[in-house]
Amino acid sequence: MKRVLITGANSGIGLQLARDYRADGWQVVACGRNREKLEQALAGIDAEFCVFDMLEFDSMQQAVSELAPLDLIILNAGNCEYIDDASRFDAELFARVVNANLIGTANCLSAMIPRVKRGGRIAVVSSSVTFLPLTRAEAYGASKAGLDYLVRTLGIDLAPHHIAISLIRPGFVDTPLTRKNDFPMPGRVSPEQASAAISKGLAKGKAEICFPFAFITVLRLLSWLPHRLWTRLARRTVRSEP
Numbered sequence: 001m002k003r004v005l006i007t008g009a010n011s012g013i014g015l016q017l018a019r020d021y022r023a024d025g026w027q028v029v030a031c032g033r034n035r036e037k038l039e040q041a042l043a044g045i046d047a048e049f050c051v052f053d054m055l056e057f058d059s060m061q062q063a064v065s066e067l068a069p070l071d072l073i074i075l076n077a078g079n080c081e082y083i084d085d086a087s088r089f090d091a092e093l094f095a096r097v098v099n100a101n102l103i104g105t106a107n108c109l110s111a112m113i114p115r116v117k118r119g120g121r122i123a124v125v126s127s128s129v130t131f132l133p134l135t136r137a138e139a140y141g142a143s144k145a146g147l148d149y150l151v152r153t154l155g156i157d158l159a160p161h162h163i164a165i166s167l168i169r170p171g172f173v174d175t176p177l178t179r180k181n182d183f184p185m186p187g188r189v190s191p192e193q194a195s196a197a198i199s200k201g202l203a204k205g206k207a208e209i210c211f212p213f214a215f216i217t218v219l220r221l222l223s224w225l226p227h228r229l230w231t232r233l234a235r236r237t238v239r240s241e242p
């Protein structure tokens, strides 16, 4: 039976992936930083739990070192916070988001690459935010742009080790992470749709999985605009001081 490890498996996209891979007959290693939350979210699902905070490297390495070899790792856990007022740039918020998304993923890679079987795959959940500079997304966008570079480079350097890499760039997905947003989220899909797009892309061995198609196409077209024109358009959505 194939084995998949999923981080952030107690909520949103990760939870749906855990459900769907299990339903597809995979052995699922569900990771989260809180055992109670994991047990509650995955009640009734036959999954192995692995509890760690991605930012606590030693305890994570300990938890992961005992795992049997894996066919697929989906590094999905992450966080989003926005910079509300760039004129009072919040470096603590910036560090929090970069740590959660970029450093946390790097910690996972360090501990987990040795657990991947020859011929296995590592998938990392980035975001479609990196197609364009979007207002208030300085921290989130920078953390995910860092992930994009990291993952594409790993795709080159892990190939000789027979480990494949996939970069996942979702548009808006209806999860606890986006439910706190106070702005329109065009093309928002359900976690079920997100999980289906991800697992289908991974089964095809895609190096990059972007969805939903229509929203991503609009972002791609906008990303070809001259930078000055995009900046003028984007500024229209920036809130001015009350």
Ligand SMILES: NC(=O)c1ccc[n+]([C@@H]2O[C@H](COP(=O)([O-])OP(=O)(O)OC[C@H]3O[C@@H](n4cnc5c(N)ncnc54)[C@H](OP(=O)(O)O)[C@@H]3O)[C@@H](O)[C@H]2O)c1
Pocket: 007, 008, 009, 010, 011, 012, 013, 014, 032, 033, 034, 037, 052, 053, 054, 055, 076, 077, 078, 079, 080, 100, 104, 125, 126, 127, 128, 169, 170, 171, 172, 173, 174, 175, 176, 177, 178
């Ligand atoms: N939702 C979207 O529209 C969207 C779009 C593009 C990309 N994404 C990306 O998709 C991924 C999943 O997001 P989601 O929407 O499913 O959000 P979510 O429901 O908030 O889930 C985030 C998961 O990450 C876990 N996590 C956060 N920091 C962690 C840490 N330090 N150690 C271990 N686990 C940690 C959370 O654990 P706790 O529950 O314990 O906090 C939670 O399980 C994220 O990387 C996000 O950036 C989401």
